[in-house]
Amino acid sequence: MSDAQPESTEKTEHTEKYTHGHHESVLRSHSWRTVENSAAYLLPHLAPGLSLLDVGAGPGTITVDFAERLAPGQVVGIDQSAEIVEQAAALAETRGLTNVSFQAADLYELPFADDTFDVVHAHQVLQHVSDPVAALREMRRVTKPGGLVAVREVDYRGTIWAPDNAGLDHWMTVYQLVHRGNGGEPDAGRYLKGWALQTGLTDVESSASVWCFASDADRAWWGDSWATRALESKFYSDALDNRVATDLELQAISKAWLSWRDAADGWLAMPHGELLARA
Numbered sequence: 001m002s003d004a005q006p007e008s009t010e011k012t013e014h015t016e017k018y019t020h021g022h023h024e025s026v027l028r029s030h031s032w033r034t035v036e037n038s039a040a041y042l043l044p045h046l047a048p049g050l051s052l053l054d055v056g057a058g059p060g061t062i063t064v065d066f067a068e069r070l071a072p073g074q075v076v077g078i079d080q081s082a083e084i085v086e087q088a089a090a091l092a093e094t095r096g097l098t099n100v101s102f103q104a105a106d107l108y109e110l111p112f113a114d115d116t117f118d119v120v121h122a123h124q125v126l127q128h129v130s131d132p133v134a135a136l137r138e139m140r141r142v143t144k145p146g147g148l149v150a151v152r153e154v155d156y157r158g159t160i161w162a163p164d165n166a167g168l169d170h171w172m173t174v175y176q177l178v179h180r181g182n183g184g185e186p187d188a189g190r191y192l193k194g195w196a197l198q199t200g201l202t203d204v205e206s207s208a209s210v211w212c213f214a215s216d217a218d219r220a221w222w223g224d225s226w227a228t229r230a231l232e233s234k235f236y237s238d239a240l241d242n243r244v245a246t247d248l249e250l251q252a253i254s255k256a257w258l259s260w261r262d263a264a265d266g267w268l269a270m271p272h273g274e275l276l277a278r279a
Contacts, residue, residue: 035065038123041207041274042150049073050118053142055107056125060088067100078105107135112142121150127188136199143279149201151275155189161268167256174253177244178235189273201277208274214267223261230254
């Protein structure tokens with residue numbers, strides 16, 4: 001008789017929580033994203049007629065850009081939030097697009113057959129999951145042989161700013177604690193290549209790019225967003241619940257963002273890791 005044990009059929013429980021939530025200040029930031037400012041590394045590989053899955057599509061601004069570029073190719077956007085899926089679908093309708101659809105879905109159990117899409121894309125998603133290798137493996141499963149898995153993730157710890165600002169130093173400390181407390185990896189950008197190799201993806205290409213906020217308009221937009229998020233978004237409640245910051249500390253962080261916003265020499269850069277790999 002064999003001593004081998006049957007393979008377990010139990011599902012792994014993933015308990016991560018989405019750090020940013022869906023407060024208006026967060027969606028305002030997410031709605032700024034386009035293919036040009038968030039997926040430029042993928043542009044040379046896009047062509048009309050390709051099919052694409054956009055994982056963690058959020059309000060859908062990147063997804064509808066893909067749909068316009070790939071038509072008549074079919075584009076599908078998924079997100080865990082049914083409410084956000086409705087917003088994304090409404091955006092596609094206003095753009096008059098018929099080759100894009102949105103649905104609520106679980107990244108760990110994508111509702112698609114093997115080898116379905118030419119490109120499977122994720123932007124700022126793997127940083128929020130507790131098992132990014134399993135998530136990448138599922139993305140690879142639904143990618144056609146020879147197709148592309150494309151991922152871009154921020155590296156929060158690599159963020160730099162001027163002028164010096166003790167409040168933003170504290171924001172970084174609190175943010176790291178909140179994000180990790182929610183089961184994610186805030187510095188995901190630097191780990192993409194390693195995760196891809198663990199997944200078994202091949203022809204792995206790694207690159208990097210930055211978001212830079214320096215003009216008066218950019219500082220006002222980003223500074224106002226984070227000044228509000230520090231006090232009104234899920235980040236605020238999670239910081240309190242996880243006991244990594246007090247209300248007074250979060251108020252000070254909000255004021256620090258406004259101080260940076262109003263500094264004539266204000267400047268901030270956020271690095272991103274990028275991944276292109278073949279299924």
